[in-house]
Amino acid sequence: MSGRVLIVDDERGVCELLDAGLKKRGFQAAWRTSAAEALELLGAEDFDVVVTDMTMRGMSGLELCERIAQNRPDLPVIVITAFGSLDTATSAIRAGAYDFVTKPFELDALRLTVERALRHRALREEVRRLRRAVDDSHRYEQILGGSPAMKGVFDLLDRVADSDTSILITGESGTGKELVARAVHQRSRRGQGAFVAVNCAAVPDALLESELFGHARGAFTDAKGPRSGLFARAHGGTLFLDEIGELPVGLQPKLLRALQERVVRPVGADEEVPVDVRLIAATNRDLETAIEERRFREDLYYRINVVHVDLPPLRSRGADVLLLAQRFLEHFATVKERPIKGLSAPAAEKLVAYAWPGNVRELQNCVERAVALARYDQITVDDLPEKIRSYRSSHVLVSSDDPTELVPMEEVERRYILRVLEVVGGNKSQAAQILGFDRATLYRKLERYGLRAGRASDPKP
Structure with a gap:
């Protein structure tokens, strides 16, 4: 994970050490030797994380935290302190710090803290984006x-x-x-x-x-x-x-x-x-x-x-899946009093990829379950039902050069019939017309392949 990090410490040698260490670990970095200079740079350039020493000449790290929290609440601040007491940690958090590390520390430990701060900021941005999308999206009464x-x-x-x-x-x-x-x-x-x-x-x-x-x-x-x-x-x-x-x-x-x-x-x-x-x-x-x-x-x-x-099935509504998921997430997080803020990127990918045979009702139940089980401030893949985590698409793809991955023609036909039924929403008259079958032939093939005539989708290819 990369991002722009601003280092603030009144000791030039510490700044140079942290600058080199973070750059070596894939981050972009800049440094300043006073809080006043750091605030001036923040007014001119954009950074993703600020790493500041607690005790500095002039404005302290805690004061810098408070100024950043007032003017840039979206910018996480990590405080470095030589005093690892509970009082010091409490003061840092109250001042608006995202996290703190105590001296002496390993650069890899600081890297992990910076990465968590970057993910935290990215999550907040994604939540805001989804909320704006929910607010700005087309509505028809309560339909989103x-x-x-x-x-x-x-x-x-x-x-x-x-x-x-x-x-x-x-x-x-x-x-x-x-x-x-x-x-x-x-x-x-x-x-x-x-x-x-x-x-x-x-x-x-x-x-x-x-x-x-x-x-x-x-x-x-x-x-x-x-x-x-x-x-x-x-x-x-x-x-x-x-x-x-x-x-x-x-x-x-x-x-x-x-x-x-x-x-x-x-x-x-x-x-x-x-x-x-x-x-x-x-x-x-x-x-x-x-x-x-x-x-x-x-x-x-x-x-x-x-x-x-x-009404189109949910699987054909594209990004509406995430809009609805965010709406349901906010609702259930409020009702259940859980501090859940959004979806992790891998979880969002799973939701978009799944076929949703139960449509919006199934998505609502899925999100309610995930909010109840979530251990963090975002929904992860582990919070989703197993059938969504392990879902495989029924699309027919012939893209492999490995003979062991190819399937018999009968399986190709089974998957194609299933895909056509998904697209037409289970309308067997329309599906038979597209496939070039009469309805009796389509019903025989559905029975032969073990596809339930009343369902248009089958999550297992």
């Missing part, structure tokens, strides 16, 4: 992202937010579909109304109709009184149907009529009730495939898919 893919999503949401147009949000699990739905609601003219959300996969089929449309008294055994449904509760606001691909086939015509006619009939009731809701639906399923397999009505699909918002 600066990648081209997310900028396109934000632009589309801006254009449709203030209308009553139905929206279908697609994307892999964990990409933030409900967060997008809430953001659209907040930006719309219905923002003061209710936002009512239901996961169609989480409610038993027998109860879902009553949950959506309500029921009349005596409609079934436990219906001791009338109950309004989610449509009625969302009147004047937005109804969000998550996992709409799991909606029972028998209930789909009733939902279609409610959307077309803007009326609902509670279970067991004789009269219809008018409703005024905006529908936003979401799914991580391939609804076009579901239509082909007669598990989803085509007319309902076109009714909910007036505007299609496809």
Whole structure:
């Protein structure tokens, strides 16, 4: 590790010794024999670390620390003292010193202290950069992202937010579909109304109709009184149907009529009730495939898919991974009262390289775990889950001249199919078209290679 070091000592011989020793160990160095001269040089040139003696004629090392801390709080100062007492160390730290070393010392020990100071300064700079990036990045309500893919999503949401147009949000699990739905609601003219959300996969089929449309008294055994449904509760606001691909086939015509006619009939009731809701639906399923397999009505699909918002997987969002990681890190460090300031460079590289099959939700859990386990003031590779530390990309690369590193054609095909599925977000109709297969052939190959049809990624190549 290299950097510019300013040495301050009122003994010229000590300055020359430290100057030669640090330069020999890869640092750039300059020296001055008084604190006043050092401050003058700091006003004209930039340095990464200051190494100063404690006791000097004129201004002392502690006074120099205080002046630097006031004017250059980003510049770490290392104090050299012949008095290795606790009081001396406390005085140095209180004066703003980053660390201190006691005489006599080995130059290699000073080198290690200087390197720690350089890493500390680099970390502070990286934290500031990420915080600026978080503050300056494109936002849509609580959604954060600066990648081209997310900028396109934000632009589309801006254009449709203030209308009553139905929206279908697609994307892999964990990409933030409900967060997008809430953001659209907040930006719309219905923002003061209710936002009512239901996961169609989480409610038993027998109860879902009553949950959506309500029921009349005596409609079934436990219906001791009338109950309004989610449509009625969302009147004047937005109804969000998550996992709409799991909606029972028998209930789909009733939902279609409610959307077309803007009326609902509670279970067991004789009269219809008018409703005024905006529908936003979401799914991580391939609804076009579901239509082909007669598990989803085509007319309902076109009714909910007036505007299609496809959320990109996290692995295709580039540096957004680090922006989100920094946001989550700051949040959990505050909540858990941990003094974690940022990510180490190796940890950041691991986060960017990983495929994130669980998307933003998985990243959030990963950062929360890392903050809880961190032993230092930054997240290191050791704080990350083992599957992220040991991740290997599924990209197909044929760049080796070593025959022992080459793989059979069957393995190349397996990896390529996996890569295409990753790129298209698991859409098997689109993947089959790209690969030149029919859908039946693609499913046979997925089964043959042990790739789960419901997942678009496999972290193990």
